[in-house]
Amino acid sequence: MSLETAAADANYGTTASGSSFYAAMRILPRAQRQAMFQIYSFCRKVDDIADSDAPRPERLAALQQWRDDIDALYRGHPPARLQDYVASVRRFGLKREDFLAIVDGMEMDVPQDIRAPDLATLDLYCDRVASAVGRLSVRVFGLPENDGILLAHHLGRALQLTNILRDVDEDAGLGRLYLPRxxxxxxxxxxxxxxxxxxxxxxxxxxxxLAERARIHFQKADEVMNRNSRRMVRAPRIMSKYYHAILDLLIARGFQSPRAPVRVGKMARIAILLRYALI
Known part of the structure; x- marks a missing residue:
């Protein structure tokens, strides 16, 4: 490994270290780990734009610049901030349309804050901000094409719906409401x-x-993972179990006001990691 590659790996790892997915990414072999850190870093950067306090036209322009940069990457002229992505795109066959879908999903909050979308719009949002990330990720994990797309569909929606239920109060403080009309x-x-x-x-x-809908998506994701190599699904399995634990805590707590925040305890997180990463 070159010093430049090692430095980039450390930098992406630092960016991802605050993520609940960090442990799942950290167990991967180096090339896969680097690719996943890059995907996470990309998502963080476009999400930070969408959530910033900058004027909406500035945020729209910044997201459009990311689209232009992704196009340049796939034309063979990557800008400096995507130069390190070239090897991962080639090695794992990462799709341009999935990167662009993530930008489109983040942009859905920018012209105006999302408030009580209809179910079709909510599902589109989940597909863009979560399942598109999954479609990139399953290529890195090496899953077969059809099962990979199916896993991304169900696990992405399960994770995003759990996020929506967990963050309903925080999102309301930002003027957003993702619960379906x-x-x-x-x-x-x-x-x-x-x-x-x-x-x-x-x-x-x-x-x-909505919690029941998420539970069904978790179940469908488990069915896909159960018929694939344990090695290939270690990382998504950890992500799934961690977020399923959050969903269980939310259901046990209930949704009536006042709602205390829920967290998966340290020992429970360690148990998930030990069971699905090491055993």
């Missing part, structure tokens, strides 16, 4: 003001069906 109406909630919705007594009637 149809579920709100079924619960008798007709507005889309985030602060009012999260205080509504009917909120559990919205969140519990």
């Amino acid at each position: 149809e579920a709100l109406l079924l619960a008798g909630i007709t507005g889309d003001d985030p602060s009012r919705v999260i205080a509504d007594r009917g909120l559990p009637k919205v969140c519990l069906p």
Whole structure:
């Protein structure tokens, strides 16, 4: 390994070290680990743009620059910030359209904050910001094409729906509401003001069906992983078990206000890592 490669690996690892996926990425062989750190770094950078306090036109322009840079990468003229990605793109066959889908997903929050999207829009959002990341990742893990795409579909949605349920109060503080409009109406909630919705007594009637949808996606993801090599699915299995534990904690806590934050304890995280990474 060259000094430059070692430095880049350390840099990407530092960027990812605050991620809940860090342990799952860290167990991978070097080339796979580097590629996953690069994918994570890319996601962090475009997400930071979408979530920044910069004026919306500036954020839109910054995201468009990322699209232009991705296009340049795939034309064989990578800009400096994507130069290190060339080897990973070639080695693992990473798809341009998946990188662009992630940018498109992050941009969905920029022209205006998402508030009570319909189910189709919510599913599109989950596909772009989560399942597209999964489609890049499963190529790095080496899964067969069809099972890889299927795993990305189900696990991406399971993780993102769990995120939405976990972060409902935090998102409301940012003026965002990802809970689907149809579920709100079924619960008798007709507005889309985030602060009012999260205080509504009917909120559990919205969140519990969404939790069940996430649970089904976890189950479908498990079915895919169970028929593939344990070595290939070690990292996604760790991600799945960690987030499934979060979902279980959310359901056990309930969704009625006030809602205490939930966290998977250190020993539980270690147990997941030991069971699926080392044993």
